[in-house]
Amino acid sequence: MKRCLIVDDSSVIRKVARRILEGFGFTVVEASDGRQALDLCLKEMPIAVLLDWNMPVMDGYEFLRALRALPGGDKPKVVFCTTENDLAHIARAMHAGADEYIMKPFDKEIVEAKLQEVGLL
Numbered sequence: 001m002k003r004c005l006i007v008d009d010s011s012v013i014r015k016v017a018r019r020i021l022e023g024f025g026f027t028v029v030e031a032s033d034g035r036q037a038l039d040l041c042l043k044e045m046p047i048a049v050l051l052d053w054n055m056p057v058m059d060g061y062e063f064l065r066a067l068r069a070l071p072g073g074d075k076p077k078v079v080f081c082t083t084e085n086d087l088a089h090i091a092r093a094m095h096a097g098a099d100e101y102i103m104k105p106f107d108k109e110i111v112e113a114k115l116q117e118v119g120l121l
Contacts, residue, residue: 002026002120003044007037007063008052008081013104017050017081020108024121034058038066045072048120050111051098053082053089061096068097077118081106 004026006017011032018028029046031037035058037049049067053060060080067073079100080093090101100114115121 002048003029003046004048004050005029005031005037005040005046005076006050007031007034007055007060008050009033009055010052013052013081017111020111021050023108024112024115034060034063034066037063038070041067041070041073041076045070046076048115048118049076049078050081050102051078053080053093061092064093064096064098077115077120079114079118 002025004021006014006028008014009032014030021028029040031040033055051060064078077099079102080098081102081104083104085103093101099118102110102114
């Protein structure tokens, strides 16, 4: 089964993303910050991560760097999903190992296009 981890401190964003991803056949796991997400990855590595940038405890950038350092952490496709839209943030995310970048607000079509680009649909 395709397992996707949604990491966002907004329960509304997690709910919307869950609905979209489950519609594509993903099993969804949620985390409200990067530390919680990292703990979930240590238990079972997802094939995809939809990741917010600005969160308490551990932000998305710190989580991504920690994820990529884990054994098997190079495997999940990571899509940053954030309001940060300047080129420096996008470049920093891609350099840290993000596979794609989505701007909030997003919809089913945008998520579908990005998942197709990274080979998950």
